[in-house]
Amino acid sequence: MQTFLSIPAGPRDGSINMEKGTSVGIAALGYHVPEGVMTCDEISKLSGIPVHVYMDKIGMRSKHIAGPDEHPADMGIEASKMALRNAGLQGDDIDVVVYCGAGFYDHRIWCPSARIQDAIGASDCYGFEVRNGCNGGNLGLNLAKHLLLQDPEKRHALVVCADKLSILVDHSDPDSLSLHHLADGAAAAVVSKGETCNCIGSYASVTDGSIVDRVMIPGGGTRRPFHQGIEMREVQFVVDDPKGLEDIFSNVYLHNYEKVIDRALKLEGKDREDISYLFTNQVKKSLSNNILKTIGLREEQYMSVIAEYGHVGPTDTFFCLAKAMEKDMIEEGDLVVLASSGTGFTWGATTVQF
Numbered sequence: 001m002q003t004f005l006s007i008p009a010g011p012r013d014g015s016i017n018m019e020k021g022t023s024v025g026i027a028a029l030g031y032h033v034p035e036g037v038m039t040c041d042e043i044s045k046l047s048g049i050p051v052h053v054y055m056d057k058i059g060m061r062s063k064h065i066a067g068p069d070e071h072p073a074d075m076g077i078e079a080s081k082m083a084l085r086n087a088g089l090q091g092d093d094i095d096v097v098v099y100c101g102a103g104f105y106d107h108r109i110w111c112p113s114a115r116i117q118d119a120i121g122a123s124d125c126y127g128f129e130v131r132n133g134c135n136g137g138n139l140g141l142n143l144a145k146h147l148l149l150q151d152p153e154k155r156h157a158l159v160v161c162a163d164k165l166s167i168l169v170d171h172s173d174p175d176s177l178s179l180h181h182l183a184d185g186a187a188a189a190v191v192s193k194g195e196t197c198n199c200i201g202s203y204a205s206v207t208d209g210s211i212v213d214r215v216m217i218p219g220g221g222t223r224r225p226f227h228q229g230i231e232m233r234e235v236q237f238v239v240d241d242p243k244g245l246e247d248i249f250s251n252v253y254l255h256n257y258e259k260v261i262d263r264a265l266k267l268e269g270k271d272r273e274d275i276s277y278l279f280t281n282q283v284k285k286s287l288s289n290n291i292l293k294t295i296g297l298r299e300e301q302y303m304s305v306i307a308e309y310g311h312v313g314p315t316d317t318f319f320c321l322a323k324a325m326e327k328d329m330i331e332e333g334d335l336v337v338l339a340s341s342g343t344g345f346t347w348g349a350t351t352v353q354f
Contacts, residue, residue: 024145025195026352027089027156029322030082031187032075033309034066038166043180046171054180059285063183063310065166072101073112075186076162077119084120087190089156091121094190096157098144099129100136102313102342104168108220116160133342134281135205137161137314138350141191141338142203148193155193162186163313168217168236175242178249179215181282182237183310187318197332201351204263206256208345214245215343253283253341254290260349261295261339268335268351272296276334276354279320281341282306291339303329314340321352330354 039062040054054060066075076099084091099113106112113127130136130143137159144157165182191200218224219234239245257280265271272295280291282305292302303320312319317338324330332354339349 022149023196023199024148024191024193025198025200026141027190027192027195027198028083028087029187029189029318029325030079030084030086031185031315031319031322032078032082033064033185034070034075036065036067037062038065043171047174047177047180049174049177053177057284057286058181059288059304059306060181060310061307063166063181063308064185066164066184070164070184071106072104072162072164072186073106073115075164075184076101076112076116076160076188079162079186079188080116080120080158080160083158083188083190087156087192089190092123094120094122094156094158095125095151095154096144096147097122097125097127098140098157098159099127100132100140100159100161100314101129102133102136102163102165103131104164112162113160116158120158122158132314132346132348133344134311134313134316135340135342135346135348137187137317138203138338138340138348139205140314141189141200141350144191145200148191157191158188159191160186160188161313161315161318163315165313170236176237176239178239178242178245178284179237181284181306181310183312185309185312185315185319187315187322189318197354199353201353202264202267203348203350204260204267205346205348206260207347208252208256211248211252211345214241214248214345215239248345249284249287252345253287253347254294256347257291257339257341257349258294260347261337264337264349264351270335270351274335275301275337277301277303277324277330277336278339279303279317279324279336280339281316282309282311282320283341314342316340
């Protein structure tokens with residue numbers, strides 16, 4: 001299942017005058033959702049956790065999962081092609097490709113940005129990967145913006161978020177309940193210099209390294225290298241302290257979301273009252289409600305897609321923005337904040353002025 005959309009913006013003929021040259025905006029968005037679906041009833045049968053916990057606590061009815069032959073780079077290519085088409089650009093118009101997956105690529109020690117670069121025909125561009133957990137898309141936007149601004153020859157960047165996270169979760173393990181909503185998909189944003197609408201503003205971020213080991217995949221690193229006969233549980237997420245992780249998601253997350261949102265607004269010379277819409281990672285229902293309450297926003301100023309799509313890593317914020325655009329929620333003059341959190345643990349927020 002695929003779709004795409006464009007965001008009204010300035011001319012894309014490649015000409016950048018001095019007045020427009022300092023602005024960088026999101027020219028178009030695209031996304032790809034795999035057709036496979038896993039329901040909370042199915043997950044409940046595997047985990048032994050009642051269905052109402054998934055529906056009431058997490059807020060999820062189902063999630064989309066990729067098939068055996070669908071991989072992150074492939075989904076990223078589909079989202080990228082749609083974003084390019086919407087932007088009215090060809091692959092060779094792209095100067096930078098930034099791949100922002102959570103970190104589980106098609107292969108180890110491999111460059112998905114290069115695969116996407118080749119697939120879209122961006123033969124003379126620079127591609128690289130960003131690994132910042134589910135905050136990768138936010139960071140990627142900021143990096144793309146500055147790479148375009150510092151080089152007069154660069155005009156367009158492609159920021160791609162794509163992940164196949166569902167296979168990293170042991171749905172039969174009740175201790176990993178907090179991760180059972182991890183899903184699959186991709187989203188891409190064309191970022192262009194000279195756009196006077198949808199301008200990417202300030203970015204703020206913070207990391208709390210004291211909780212870095214709370215979520216990890218133990219096998220495959222230098223501490224526990226792959227070996228013959230490796231067990232599946234060694235290459236899936238392990239949660240040793242589910243209660244402690246729940247406390248992080250409920251309290252530490254709320255505090256740091258608030259911190260980075262306020263910092264980004266301050267850098268932009270704005271206040272909470274200036275926010276038109278807030279789009280975040282798809283977190284559990286209680287946390288999203290508390291974030292809105294803390295920041296002082298109404299439910300209609302937020303986009304929740306967790307019920308149908310689950311949580312697709314750094315893809316979430318782009319995907320929510322795309323869904324909001326499809327519903328004609330956002331109008332000229334609106335200030336949008338994209339806020340995200342990444343295992344590690346990192347939080348980031350970006351302002352976008354429409």
